[in-house]
Amino acid sequence: MRDGPEQITLRQWDQRYQQLQKAGIDQPSYGGPLSRHIEDGDTRLLKLRYDNSAAALRLWNFLLTEEDRLHEARDRGKKIVGTMKDLGTVPVMAYSLDNVVAFYPDGAWWIPCVMELNAGLLSIADSLGIDESFCPVRAMLGAFVTGAHFPIPELLICSVGATCDDFSAIAQRLNSLGYPMLWWEIPHRRAPEPGEESVKLPGGFSAPRCQVEFVKSELQRVRKALEEFAGQCLSDEKLSAGIKKANQVRRLLAQLRRLVFTAGLCPMPALEMLIAEMLAIHFCSDRDETITVVKELLDEGKKRIKAGTGLLGADAARIFWVNPVADLQVMNLLEDCGGRICGTEYMFTHALDAIPQDLPPMDALARMALADPMVGSSADRASRICAEIRRFDAEAVVISRIPGASHCVLEGQIIGEIVQAEFDVPVLEIEVPSLTDSIAQALRTRLEALVETVRERRKR
Amino acid sequence: MDIGPEPHVKRVAKYLACGFTAGSRFQVVAKGLTDQGVAQDRLTSELFDRLLKDSKIRKKDVRKIVATGYGRNAVSIADTTITEITCHAVGVRRLVPNAMTIIDIGGEDSKLIRLDKSGKVRDFAMNDRCAAGTGRFLEVVARRLGVELPRLGEMAAHTRNPAAISSMCVVFAETEIIGLLTAGTPAEDIIAGVQAAIAARVMSMIGRKADLPIVFTGGVAMITGMDRALESALGQEVTVAPDPQMTGALGAAILACNQVA
Numbered sequence: 001m002r003d004g005p006e007q008i009t010l011r012q013w014d015q016r017y018q019q020l021q022k023a024g025i026d027q028p029s030y031g032g033p034l035s036r037h038i039e040d041g042d043t044r045l046l047k048l049r050y051d052n053s054a055a056a057l058r059l060w061n062f063l064l065t066e067e068d069r070l071h072e073a074r075d076r077g078k079k080i081v082g083t084m085k086d087l088g089t090v091p092v093m094a095y096s097l098d099n100v101v102a103f104y105p106d107g108a109w110w111i112p113c114v115m116e117l118n119a120g121l122l123s124i125a126d127s128l129g130i131d132e133s134f135c136p137v138r139a140m141l142g143a144f145v146t147g148a149h150f151p152i153p154e155l156l157i158c159s160v161g162a163t164c165d166d167f168s169a170i171a172q173r174l175n176s177l178g179y180p181m182l183w184w185e186i187p188h189r190r191a192p193e194p195g196e197e198s199v200k201l202p203g204g205f206s207a208p209r210c211q212v213e214f215v216k217s218e219l220q221r222v223r224k225a226l227e228e229f230a231g232q233c234l235s236d237e238k239l240s241a242g243i244k245k246a247n248q249v250r251r252l253l254a255q256l257r258r259l260v261f262t263a264g265l266c267p268m269p270a271l272e273m274l275i276a277e278m279l280a281i282h283f284c285s286d287r288d289e290t291i292t293v294v295k296e297l298l299d300e301g302k303k304r305i306k307a308g309t310g311l312l313g314a315d316a317a318r319i320f321w322v323n324p325v326a327d328l329q330v331m332n333l334l335e336d337c338g339g340r341i342c343g344t345e346y347m348f349t350h351a352l353d354a355i356p357q358d359l360p361p362m363d364a365l366a367r368m369a370l371a372d373p374m375v376g377s378s379a380d381r382a383s384r385i386c387a388e389i390r391r392f393d394a395e396a397v398v399i400s401r402i403p404g405a406s407h408c409v410l411e412g413q414i415i416g417e418i419v420q421a422e423f424d425v426p427v428l429e430i431e432v433p434s435l436t437d438s439i440a441q442a443l444r445t446r447l448e449a450l451v452e453t454v455r456e457r458r459k460r
Numbered sequence: 461m462d463i464g465p466e467p468h469v470k471r472v473a474k475y476l477a478c479g480f481t482a483g484s485r486f487q488v489v490a491k492g493l494t495d496q497g498v499a500q501d502r503l504t505s506e507l508f509d510r511l512l513k514d515s516k517i518r519k520k521d522v523r524k525i526v527a528t529g530y531g532r533n534a535v536s537i538a539d540t541t542i543t544e545i546t547c548h549a550v551g552v553r554r555l556v557p558n559a560m561t562i563i564d565i566g567g568e569d570s571k572l573i574r575l576d577k578s579g580k581v582r583d584f585a586m587n588d589r590c591a592a593g594t595g596r597f598l599e600v601v602a603r604r605l606g607v608e609l610p611r612l613g614e615m616a617a618h619t620r621n622p623a624a625i626s627s628m629c630v631v632f633a634e635t636e637i638i639g640l641l642t643a644g645t646p647a648e649d650i651i652a653g654v655q656a657a658i659a660a661r662v663m664s665m666i667g668r669k670a671d672l673p674i675v676f677t678g679g680v681a682m683i684t685g686m687d688r689a690l691e692s693a694l695g696q697e698v699t700v701a702p703d704p705q706m707t708g709a710l711g712a713a714i715l716a717c718n719q720v721a
Contacts (some may be wrong), residue, residue: 448543452543460578
């Protein structure tokens with residue numbers, strides 16, 4: 001193992017951990033060797049490769065101890081809210097209450113990958129009539145039935161309306177199993193019509209005032225439910241403080257993305273960047289710790305750039321990646337094939353934008369919810385992707401389809417056409433199931449071909 | 461530095477093309493096929509040795525070996541690997557210098573490759589998850605009809621009314637074929653229907669229009685009538701590449717030469 005930046009295996013991390021300990025690494029309470037997580041059944045970790053920095057160690061330990069953290073929060077008397085489908089707005093409200101912890105049960109879609117199907121969550125979903133023709137989010141059903149992963153939330157808040165059909169079906173099934181849900185409606189964002197007042201949303205879209213007011217009224221219902229749940233008032237002052245804190249996370253992530261995606265030599269691998277971005281959604285159940293984790297990653301990235309060190313070759317193809325992957329191994333694979341991530345659209349880009357702080361908080365949150373690229377047209381989403389491609393100077397685009405996920409079927413084609421019309425860069429669509437072991441060669445061929453194409457085009 | 465031609469050999473899991481450059485001229489000196497199997501590396505080595513022997517090329521004269529195809533990483537004697545996307549583009553452009561779109565349909569997968577005016581790959585799409593757009597569908601039909609695969613084309617030429625195959629899945633389509641046979645549908649109509657179904661699956665990769673000329677490669681291109689089925693589906697002219705099974709290998713040989721030059 002060398003001293004500089006490197007991607008190492010889980011077993012190599014044991015050795016690295018000892019090195020860091022000898023060097024006097026400052027560890028949080030949830031720290032420790034990564035290999036201990038295998039005992040929880042997270043056997044996929046054995047096949048991944050990790051960044052070797054102390055910052056990455058903290059990130060991974062933070063992610064992999066979330067379930068423990070949620071259980072501990074409950075033991076300490078905190079109430080737990082499951083915020084579903086809505087990616088990044090309702091958690092901001094929930095975390096504005098000091099006795100509430102919110103998390104995103106849909107995130108259970110990664111459990112089948114991380115546990116290499118050993119937990120049987122997808123089988124449980126099959127038995128409930130939600131089979132493999134549905135999105136891997138169906139693993140959430142299994143997690144609720146077994147109760148073996150996250151603590152079952154006392155309150156479930158779920159957005160519906162302009163949400164994907166798969167998710168709606170899965171959530172309705174969960175509801176039918178006896179889990180009460182507060183449904184709130186998010187309309188399909190549309191452009192203002194002539195004569196309608198237009199409201200600018202964070203991230204660049206616009207919507208008519210009537211839609212903002214509607215979403216605000218829906219979020220007022222959510223606010224009231226949270227107040228009753230927490231037994232305390234969720235005042236505008238508390239909401240403003242919550243927004244300010246959320247924006248701290250968002251600003252740090254924005255800095256991290258800009259730093260990593262624009263660096264000459266890639267200072268932070270794709271896998272760690274994916275995990276880091278995911279923290280924006282619900283702060284991995286600890287808002288303050290998220291800030292520390294992201295700051296450390298940022299500092300590590302800056303240190304590496306200053307030292308002129310990086311993880312991948314200087315000729316790595318700059319790839320913009322659309323949609324998160326069910327199998328985390330694919331992030332390693334992209335880099336093995338000579339690519340690096342320079343730009344992402346993981347379906348929650350609005351959760352990376354700053355929430356306006358110069359507006360009344362409920363207005364700001366309503367605009368934020370409506371700014372979600374997934375609640376508007378695919379063309380809208382593509383326009384945002386194009387802006388980021390330009391910003392990060394990407395040379396190719398990968399659109400990763402999620403098997404069974406209804407929003408993906410035509411979206412990839414629409415996004416691909418719009419991107420190609422604007423930039424004439426190669427666009428590759430791939431499908432990534434929860435475990436890609438059997439199709440690894442097929443995926444490798446595609447990604448290698450994409451990198452070859454990029455490198456040939458550079459010779460023009 | 462060396463005087464005279466230097467042979468550059470490229471090998472694929474199944475095919476081998478051997479080329480040399482004399483100055484800037486590339487020439488194929490040997491090519492061959494072998495059946496694919498589990499022991500990819502051994503099969504490839506045997507083919508390599510056979511071709512060297514037949515063309516009287518010495519192993520030590522081989523400067524570079526580039527492997528392509530799905531089995532490329534299993535070829536132990538390869539110096540480097542390049543994906544079949546890039547290799548097909550180079551090989552087809554060698555044979556059809558103004559080609560702009562390549563449709564490659566093999567036994568296990570199908571590919572669409574779009575080229576720019578200079579012949580570089582602009583974009584590509586692949587299908588290797590569904591047998592309905594591959595030669596595997598024709599193999600199933602041949603087996604069900606009890607005929608050899610190469611005969612399918614000549615049989616389909618006699619069709620008067622191609623059967624409509626509605627299943628998107630080859631497994632279910634086979635059931636449909638059994639039903640058609642039982643109902644007395646002529647074999648030629650069934651084969652023509654399957655050809656049309658394959659062409660329709662490939663259409664989903666191509667989109668509404670492909671840049672001309674469109675060149676058809678891969679083993680399925682050797683089945684008579686498949687080019688017409690594609691033309692009918694696309695509404696555009698399709699040209700079968702000369703030696704369509706070898707375009708990937710040819711491209712790899714050229715790229716091997718380029719790497720050494």
